[in-house]
Amino acid sequence: MQSQLTITLLIMSALLLNGCASSGVNESNIDQPEPRPLIGDPEHPYPPEKEPEVGDILHMPTGLYVTEQQMLDSIVDHRMVYVGETHDSPAAHRFQLDVLKAMFARHPGEVVLGMEVFVPGQQAVIDQWIAGELDEAAFLRQSQWFKVWRADFAYYRELLSFARDNNIPVRALNIEKDLVRAVGSNPLDKLDEQQRQRLPDMSFVDEYQQAMVDAVFSGHGPGGKHAEGFKRVQMLWDQTMAENIVDYLQSPAGAGKRMMVVAGGHHVRYGYGIPRRVFNLMPSSYTLVGTREIVIPEEKQHQIMDITLPRFPMTAYDFVKHVVYETLPQQGVKLGVMFGIVEEGLQINQIIPESNAELAALQVSDIITHLDGVVMKDMYDIKYLLLEKSIGDSAEIELKRGDEIIKMTLQFEK
Numbered sequence: 001m002q003s004q005l006t007i008t009l010l011i012m013s014a015l016l017l018n019g020c021a022s023s024g025v026n027e028s029n030i031d032q033p034e035p036r037p038l039i040g041d042p043e044h045p046y047p048p049e050k051e052p053e054v055g056d057i058l059h060m061p062t063g064l065y066v067t068e069q070q071m072l073d074s075i076v077d078h079r080m081v082y083v084g085e086t087h088d089s090p091a092a093h094r095f096q097l098d099v100l101k102a103m104f105a106r107h108p109g110e111v112v113l114g115m116e117v118f119v120p121g122q123q124a125v126i127d128q129w130i131a132g133e134l135d136e137a138a139f140l141r142q143s144q145w146f147k148v149w150r151a152d153f154a155y156y157r158e159l160l161s162f163a164r165d166n167n168i169p170v171r172a173l174n175i176e177k178d179l180v181r182a183v184g185s186n187p188l189d190k191l192d193e194q195q196r197q198r199l200p201d202m203s204f205v206d207e208y209q210q211a212m213v214d215a216v217f218s219g220h221g222p223g224g225k226h227a228e229g230f231k232r233v234q235m236l237w238d239q240t241m242a243e244n245i246v247d248y249l250q251s252p253a254g255a256g257k258r259m260m261v262v263a264g265g266h267h268v269r270y271g272y273g274i275p276r277r278v279f280n281l282m283p284s285s286y287t288l289v290g291t292r293e294i295v296i297p298e299e300k301q302h303q304i305m306d307i308t309l310p311r312f313p314m315t316a317y318d319f320v321k322h323v324v325y326e327t328l329p330q331q332g333v334k335l336g337v338m339f340g341i342v343e344e345g346l347q348i349n350q351i352i353p354e355s356n357a358e359l360a361a362l363q364v365s366d367i368i369t370h371l372d373g374v375v376m377k378d379m380y381d382i383k384y385l386l387l388e389k390s391i392g393d394s395a396e397i398e399l400k401r402g403d404e405i406i407k408m409t410l411q412f413e414k
Contacts, residue, residue: 055321055323057320057322060317079259084265086291089323097162112249113170114245115173117174118170173244173261183232187232201243209238212309212310268317333386333390334356336357346381349364360408362410365401366401369399371395
């Protein structure tokens with residue numbers, strides 16, 4: 001018995017003494033294709049000690065909850081900070097602003113904000129906004145916000161205002177919509193020469209991203225050519241944004257800068273979208289952060305996609321904040337009509353029953369030429385003015401009804 005114990009102790013001592021020189025494991029086997037037992041869940045390698053509550057921030061690789069300040073201290077020194085968003089979640093956008101403020105506080109003058117919501121054709125207007133040369137109304141009009149992105153500007157107002165107030169450059173990352181439509185509808189070899197010249201490198205295929213697209217379409221009946229088209233579009237979006245990021249950071253204007261990228265979560269989560277493509281072109285440190293909606297009010301239930309995504313062999317984010325899927329507070333009023341644009345102004349093609357327009361006795365075929373003295377030339381003109389109104393406010397309307405010019409005060413009662 002004594003000799004066996006002595007031998008055991010000698011073996012253990014040898015392993016401990018040799019531990020620094022070699023781990024005691026044949027490391028040459030690690031990269032071998034032979035199957036090895038998997039321990040735990042790669043997406044959650046360390047299950048957290050409790051279920052998350054609203055406001056909790058989880059460090060997913062370790063399964064540990066941290067404070068917001070601990071998270072910010074951990075991420076702000078990376079060259080790239082990717083913040084995945086749910087586009088219509090106010091909590092997600094507040095989280096973005098917190099991250100941008102922390103990066104700016106740590107590295108003033110070195111931070112750039114890259115945004116999926118913008119395309120390069122808007123860059124000159126974005127630069128004017130940051131320079132303080134445009135007010136909000138002019139910025140929305142000249143950037144064609146409601147045409148290019150369409151989401152309520154209120155989601156992004158505070159983020160873009162902070163960038164403007166602190167002279168933080170904002171870079172347009174996305175691709176023009178006409179090319180998105182062309183790539184979604186046609187195989188790449190069917191595009192014309194001009195379209196092909198505008199494409200990014202479409203050879204960088206990621207199997208995890210492809211699996212995600214297949215899962216999305218599996219929940220909506222046979223995907224067929226539509227699934228293939230969306231795979232091409234997903235590649236187009238992510239590769240374009242990656243190349244635009246790298247082109248800027250490798251330019252004289254971007255040299256030495258750190259970029260916070262805000263994009264939809266599916267472009268950022270798991271790192272297979274934009275982050276891996278950027279690293280392929282420009283290896284540098286990065287981190288992935290985002291939000292997860294764990295409380296979903298009834299009015300938001302219809303926004304949740306009923307699909308089962310594949311499991312991936314990595315965590316979705318480095319840090320994830322758990323939030324409520326909030327509804328943006330109601331802003332502005334609605335006239336309650338469908339418009340068509342004509343030479344004289346905005347022609348009413350349809351009136352919604354019991355709407356403000358019907359209560360004001362507006363009629364189909366009326367042409368609204370002025371609202372509060374502003375000439376109505378396109379949909380933007382009336383949309384922005386109505387966003388500034390509240391229930392109980394009024395507006396002075398001038399319209400053309402046949403050959404008659406009518407001026408009236410319209411009360412927004414609902």
